[in-house]
Amino acid sequence: MKKNIYFASDFHLGSPNHVESRLREDRVVRWLNSIESDCSELFLMGDIFDFWFEYHTVIPKGFIRLQGKLATMTDAGIRIYFFKGNHDMWVKNYFSDEMGIEIVNDEKVIERSGKRFFLHHGDGLGPGDRKYKMLRKIFRNPVCQWLFSIIPPRIGLGIANWWSGSSRAANHKDEVFEGVENEWLAVYANQILLKEHYDYFVFGHRHLPLDLILNEKSRYVNLGEWMNYNSYAVFDGNDLNLKYFEKG
Template sequence: MILFVSDLHLQPARPVLTEAFLRFLDQHALGAKQLYLLGDIFEYWAGDDDLPDPFHQQIVTALRRVSDAGVQLFWIAGNRDFLVGEQFAAAAGLTLLPETWVIDAYGQRIVLLHGDAQCTQDVKYMAFRAQVRQPAWQQQFLSMPLEQRKHIIAGLREQSKQGHAEKSYEIMDVTPAAIAEVFAQTGTSIMIHGHTHRPALHEVGGTRRYVLPDWEPEATPPRGGWLAIAEDGTISQIRGQV
């Protein structure tokens, strides 16, 4: 099996979520061929110099165990954890991928991405994204003391929460034109992404777009899940099993 997961938003304040992810790794990922982590695995990532944090060590150790078992791990950055770097990748035993990546999964060409870059109607976010994805901005930000970075991130997260309350459903979703452009540029007809927290299968004009769920095991009923591709090419959406 090839597995895909995103939008866990792991953080120390949510131990039930952490246990759900560790259980997923033990019960499902360890038996997989590949595991793709498609962004926002962490609620935020302030830089690889935060690796010694006990919570981060717990997650890294769990991922490394999967990698050491022979499972190939891949990472595409989300809008919360785009500062994950080579030190994290080396510690966890995973490969960092570009924002858009095409794979051949049992004879099927599939494009993978997080999904935030396709929310083009959210003009304010797109401007912010363009700024923080610049290497010069990241270099300057990462040169700040770790605690200062965390303080800045906390402020940005609060602004984001307030902003979401004022934005419409459509603005926070991907736009059809942006999705069509990715399909055209990559020559694919199947896409897997997360970010929107709106799990679904969208079939349009001969294309299939799978949207991964966010994880909320504390909710009633629990939310979460992943996507799996079997050796015969069958694609399954597993939801709620967290």
């Protein structure tokens, strides 16, 4: 019986170029092949693509191996959830219509085996970063999305790909842990704990694998990314563990 629940984020497929992205996509598909036999649910928690925008009849080309694998998994009865990240917030209904994947706009709260999970990509949470929080509201505004959609795909996707080329994923910026008091998603999680208990807070976005104890009953897990770490988390019904794929 399939019992494990898997969490991964920040594949950033498409970045920094086609060759490196294809190698990363192949690695992701190998990972999905390796977990398929015991996976009951898969949470893809944002920035799966370095850019994604769905026109009415057009989607970004490429990534066909990942899409084929996800379709195979949903056809086999595995439930898959796709969280909108800051790079792929313009996902609409393509994945749900074609593959039965559930699209998650913001946070999702789940309970499994008596454990409560607070799940979110991680962008726009916690203190600071007011500039991005303002941009996030603009980019997620339906009117702004409609205005972008009337730009011909060749131009619109070209602009977007140029924009994503300046991202930290494309430029391989290394993230550094500077203590739990400076970890803004941990600060956010502790604020939530003042109101309500969760056993696990699981985020992406940070690009640094982390497993931090918040209190005697709660942990903060960041999923890292797949440019450097190939990191993910798995819940086996008893505990949540951070792991690494194809790491010696």
